[in-house]
Amino acid sequence: MDQHVIVGKGAVGSTLAQELVARGHRVRVVSRSGGVDSAGIEHVAVDATDTEALTAAVSGADVLYNCASPQYWRWTTDWPPLSAALLDAAARTGAVLVTAGNLYGYGAHGAVMFEDTPMRATDAKGAVRARMWLDAAARTDLRTTEVRAADYLGPLADSQAMAGPRFVRPIVSGRTTRPVVAVDQPHSWTYLPDFARALVAAGATPQAWGRAWHVPTAEPLTFRELGARFAVAAGARPPRIRPVGNGVVRALGLVSPLMREIADVADHFTQPFVMDTTASERMLGITATPWEQAVKETL
Incomplete structure (x- = not known):
């Protein structure tokens, strides 16, 4: 029974903790606030930017997972010290560092994204x-990999998720849903349990270390197509989707830091934003959950 340490207890970290416990592993979740131990999961309160404290929390771990989620508008200030501490803690303890990444580093360019894009x-x-991964890949004193997901959805998706409760709940209740991005371009969506399974597989596969991988993800859907699948599965009427205009989002960004950051990445939805997962499926030995099952489990 291996020891696994997860930094972060948001949607990704919590889904991963459940997956690891289901496999019979010991799990420690590190966060600023800690928590109540339950169901085989130990919670400890640690400032993960404190390298010494984090190293102590990781000591004895076989795998360290970076599932932290700084506030969206604080990435540029919060990620550098947090990432540096994670790299050092992994190097000092010998734990394999597996980072839960995303597609942002590629930028928006309309072409299908591969791991070597x-x-x-x-x-x-x-x-x-992008800098976080380049810094990690340059280290010769640790074993590391990054698993990159598209925008996620799933049973534990929170209010920050583009296809989370704020999008789904109005659809299943027959009300109008108002996403704050364009809705008619093909987009990759990662199912949270698939994300967790990919993180576990990457940490346990030495051949996967030293490079990044995409989470095996089902075929891309537009926001409208995704909404229609939820409506059909819920037995609701065809969804009414009224996107908020980009100008309105930018205006809201004058008073809301979250909206300001969303406006900055709106181009992820105004053109195709699709990733290929062929290589990762082959390396990690897993396939994406079919849409029908993912939608049903999310509902």
Whole structure:
């Protein structure tokens, strides 16, 4: 029974903890606030930017997972010290470092994204995520990999998720849903349990270390197509989707830091934003959950 340490207890970290416990592993979840131990999961309160404290929390672990989720508008300030501490803690303890990544580092360019697509993001959030991976890949004193997901959905998706409760609940109740991005371009969506399974597989596969992988993800759907699948599965009427205009989102960004950051990545939805997962399926030995099952379990 291996020891696994997860930094972060948001949607990704919590889904991963459940997956690891189901496999019979010991799990420690590190967060600022800690929590109540339950169902084989130990919670400890640690400031993960404190390298010494984090190293102590990781000591004895076989795998360390970076599932932290700084506030969206604080990525450029919060990620650098947090990432540096994670790299050092992994190097000092010998734990394999598996980072839960995303597609931001590639930038928006309309072409299908592969793991070897150059990371040329020009926005601040994409640039900081790209730098995190480049810094990790350059280290010769640790074993590391990154598993990149598209925008996620699933049973534990929170209010920050583009296809989370704020999108789904109005659809299943027959009300109008108002996403804050364009809704008619094909987009990859990662199912949270698939994300967790990919993180576990990457940490347990030495051949996967030293490079990044995409989470095996089902075929892309537009926002409208995704909404229609939820409506059919819920027995609701065809969804009424009224996107908020980009100008309105930018205006809201004058008073809301979250809306300001969403406006900066709106181009992820105004053109195809699709990733290929062929290589990762072969390396990690897992396939994406079919849409019918993912939608049903999410509902």
